[in-house]
Amino acid sequence: LSLEDYITADPEGTLGEDTLVGHGPALPYLLKLIAPMRPLSLQVHPSKAQAQAGFDTEEEAGIPLDSPDRNYRDRNAKPELVYAITSFEALVGFRAPRRIAEVMRGLRTPLSDRLRRMVLREGVRAAFTYLISPETCPSGDRVASLVEACAERDPEKSPSRRADAAVVSLAAHYPGDASVLTPLLMNPVSLRPGEALYIPDGTVHAYRSGVGVEIMASSDNVLRAGLTEKHIDVPELLRVVRADAAPPMRIAPERVSASTSVYYAPVEDxxxxxxxxxxxxxxxxxxxxxxxxxxxxxxxxxxxxxxxxxxxxxxxxxxxxxxxxxxxxxxxxxxxxxxxx
Known part of the structure; x- marks a missing residue:
């Protein structure tokens, strides 16, 4: 008997009246243990309103729910929290434009110079769009040249040794994919065991390594930009992603008893x-x-x-x-x- 069938047989008893009224006849969360063997896809989750509109649009278009080309498999948002069991590495959200320019200073490749000018003159969204869009993304040779520059930069003199290391690591797993350069634009996050990170809707992110407990709203809506063999829909991701600079949201635990700490995310799920x-x-x-x-x-x-x-x-x-x-x-x-x- 699956958990889904168990709940369906008695939703009021298993979920309780409050959960049933607030979330409907299904468990409102998903719980996972994750241990990426290689970096997971660069992705964004939609808001509830975006998910509802996207789901209805794909339903009207007649795209089957199990189609690999489907973006929206339900009408729910998918905020999530990851709690680190071991050291856990991730990329979350965008840096401020001036910090991105500082990170790229000294790499001295045509591509890094172009990205740096683009960030300062047109903003982070323009540079991110340029990197991940099939119509504009740089060639494999130009990507490889910038990856090599990151690999050769002296860690003691680098403005962000973590960004350099992340670029090199991603390139080893996804050679030729221009998305491997996004650590130059994004915030690196290192969680120690016991620390937690919250990912709100619209926040671009990628989990790189480690073991963690992941809890999220019950949804399978994922928009991917790269670092994957799964379905990618760059225009839809760019429509949903928040491109403003924002620090990663670490959630501090609240001690409710001598034995129990609770990580409260700003969601009802x-x-x-x-x-x-x-x-x-x-x-x-x-x-x-x-x-x-x-x-x-x-x-x-x-x-x-x-x-x-x-x-x-x-x-x-x-x-x-x-x-x-x-x-x-x-x-x-x-x-x-x-x-x-």
Whole structure:
């Protein structure tokens, strides 16, 4: 029995009245464990209004939901949060134009000089559009020349050694793709274990490496610009992307008890709690009462809810419905809990 079928059989009991009224008869979040073996695609997620309009347009065009050329597979937005289990590397949003110009200074290739002038005179959107659009993107030779310049730049003198390293790394995985140069325009992000990053709609991003827990609104709407073999729709991505300079949104945890920290994202679809347990004899009462997913990340814990207890070992998970009331935990280990605010 799939989780979807389990919820469908009793949506009011499993989701609870508040979730059912606010989000409809389906779980409003998706929970993933991600560990990219190579950098994931350069992508953007639409807002709810954009998703609704895009879905309706593709429905009217008769594009099947399972078509590889489909952009909008539902009417939902897809804000997301990633919680780092190991060191986690990402690219998120755009730098300020003057910082981009500083990063490119000294590379001394025709392409870097052109991008630098374009950013200062026309803005970041113009340079980003030039790089990713099939009609204007630079040739493989020009891309390779700029990648080589990044590789050869002295790290001690580089204005952004992380940008140089990211360009070289992406080029090793996607040679010839002009999108490998976007780290020169974007903010590099390095998360340490326990840190979290929030990605709002319209924010261009790419996850490069690491292991993390990813929680997001229940949607499969992804617009891709490059670094992938999947469907790419540059015009639609450019219509949705926010090109203003903005720092990455790190979410600091709020300590709600001696054992539990909660990462509150500015959305109504999900929240993520991290619980560290160190007593096998005392039950740790959790405050969430709606639909929850508990994943054991370390050690072994017991979960008590709905009048029964279940042991979770590392790598195992359990879904707790709203009709099972509060949950309590005990054991030695760490769990993450996905819930609806």
């Amino acid at each position: 999900f929240e993520l709690s991290v619980v560290q347990l160190s007593d096998a004899n005392a039950w740790d009462r959790q405050r969430s009462e709606g639909p929850r997913t508990v994943v054991c990340m370390e050690g072994a814990v017991q979960v008590y809810a709905g009048g029964g207890a279940l042991q979770l070992n590392k790598g195992q998970a359990v879904f707790i419905g709203a009709n099972e009331g509060e949950a309590s935990l005990r054991g030695f280990g760490k769990v993450v809990i996905a819930a609806v605010p």
